[in-house]
Amino acid sequence: MKGSVLVVNSGSSSIKYQLVDPESGEALASGLIERIGEPDGVVTHRHGGVDREHRGPIADHGVGLQLAFAMFAEAGIELASAGIAAVGHRVVHGGEVFYRPTEITAEVLAEIARLSSLAPLHNPANVTGIESAMAALPDVPHVAVFDTAFFHTLPESARTYAIDSRIAREFGVRRYGFHGTSHEYVSGRVADVLGRDLASLHQIVLHLGNGASASAIAGGKAMDTSMGLTPLEGLVMGTRSGDIDPGIVMHLRRSAGLEVDDIDDLLNRRSGLKGLSGVNDFRELRALIEAGDEAASLAYRVYVHRLRKYIGAYMVTLGRLDAITFTAGVGENAAEVRADALAGLEGFGIEVDAERNAARGREARVISTDASTVAVLVVPTNEELAIARAAREFER
Numbered sequence: 001m002k003g004s005v006l007v008v009n010s011g012s013s014s015i016k017y018q019l020v021d022p023e024s025g026e027a028l029a030s031g032l033i034e035r036i037g038e039p040d041g042v043v044t045h046r047h048g049g050v051d052r053e054h055r056g057p058i059a060d061h062g063v064g065l066q067l068a069f070a071m072f073a074e075a076g077i078e079l080a081s082a083g084i085a086a087v088g089h090r091v092v093h094g095g096e097v098f099y100r101p102t103e104i105t106a107e108v109l110a111e112i113a114r115l116s117s118l119a120p121l122h123n124p125a126n127v128t129g130i131e132s133a134m135a136a137l138p139d140v141p142h143v144a145v146f147d148t149a150f151f152h153t154l155p156e157s158a159r160t161y162a163i164d165s166r167i168a169r170e171f172g173v174r175r176y177g178f179h180g181t182s183h184e185y186v187s188g189r190v191a192d193v194l195g196r197d198l199a200s201l202h203q204i205v206l207h208l209g210n211g212a213s214a215s216a217i218a219g220g221k222a223m224d225t226s227m228g229l230t231p232l233e234g235l236v237m238g239t240r241s242g243d244i245d246p247g248i249v250m251h252l253r254r255s256a257g258l259e260v261d262d263i264d265d266l267l268n269r270r271s272g273l274k275g276l277s278g279v280n281d282f283r284e285l286r287a288l289i290e291a292g293d294e295a296a297s298l299a300y301r302v303y304v305h306r307l308r309k310y311i312g313a314y315m316v317t318l319g320r321l322d323a324i325t326f327t328a329g330v331g332e333n334a335a336e337v338r339a340d341a342l343a344g345l346e347g348f349g350i351e352v353d354a355e356r357n358a359a360r361g362r363e364a365r366v367i368s369t370d371a372s373t374v375a376v377l378v379v380p381t382n383e384e385l386a387i388a389r390a391a392r393e394f395e396r
């Protein structure tokens with residue numbers, strides 16, 4: 001256990017955690033604490049191929065972590081004395097302040113809490129998770145790794161919204177970007193897999209999970225990304241609309257009498273694939289399409305249309321393209337999305353090999369033909385490993 005890093009990803013009512021060996025990337029243990037604050041809480045913990053489960057009320061994040069620690073102890077690991085190097089926390093919004101992994105002090109924690117106005121669903125949960133973990137493991141460095149950090153380098157033209165600049169400045173309205181840890185990790189892996197220098201590569205990374213985002217990366221630096229002030233902008237997602245005409249918000253406010261919170265709920269939780277088809281899980285969507293469901297088929301076509309629009313935009317943004325990479329749950333597993341997103345682009349030097357694309361595997365791999373001038377890849381993301389490696393730098 002010595003030298004390993006505990007990675008904590010706190011949501012509003014859940015905490016995902018993983019004990020990671022930052023050298024090998026091996027997950028030594030992992031778990032999920034769910035339904036915090038509800039009577040039917042559950043902790044599922046996996047260690048050494050054994051799954052353990054605890055069911056019962058979990059009052060708050062602190063109690064949840066204590067239960068998880070007890071499950072580590074049952075498996076023979078006393079976390080507080082196991083010699084772990086650091087705790088790495090995923091923090092969603094770093095605003096304009098944080099653009100590199102940062103050791104968490106009282107001031108840093110206060111600043112993360114202050115940034116809650118930009119990420120009201122996420123940052124408060126991150127703060128609660130950090131406080132609980134710091135109380136449980138007071139003697140190791142706790143490090144915040146920000147989802148926005150990789151996009152710190154966005155050129156001004158890409159990060160600026162064309163609205164009244166005084167209002168934008170006063171309220172921090174600009175494009176920040178999210179999933180940065182994944183885009184950075186995956187674009188680095190692309191260079192490894194291709195045996196090329198990261199500094200020489202122009203690439204597009206498509207992170208397609210429940211949330212989804214695209215990025216244009218040149219020489220390891222983000223040039224553009226599809227998520228904006230919040231993770232609502234851009235691609236069609238499981239439950240989020242992605243890009244819409246902002247006039248829709250005013251229209252719904254005026255014509256349907258919806259309150260801001262209703263519209264927030266509509267666009268974040270009842271839109272995207274779910275809004276169009278009733279399901280947000282891609283596997284369920286596929287089953288509906290196979291059963292001839294028209295709404296599911298339309299949802300899929302809207303999803304792919306938006307994806308292609310971003311690919312086209314980023315090809316022009318980058319001017320020259322070396323690689324397009326698919327990652328996260330849908331990107332890694334849904335071969336039909338990869339094929340449809342890049343269909344008919346042979347004229348742009350992009351040619352997916354049907355057999356390579358259909359082959360399943362957990363390894364990073366190239367799925368383009370040998371003749372394709374742009375390499376197309378599938379690279380499993382590993383945000384936990386990236387966070388663990390960043391946090392380990394702070395080992396005392």
Ligand code: ADP
Binds near residue numbers: 283
């Ligand atoms: P999150 O954004 O929650 O981290 P993930 O990256 O785990 O999400 O992606 C979740 C999405 O991946 C879901 O829509 C799920 O249906 C999809 N997915 C997972 N496995 C498969 C698969 N074998 N085929 C198609 N889609 C899959």
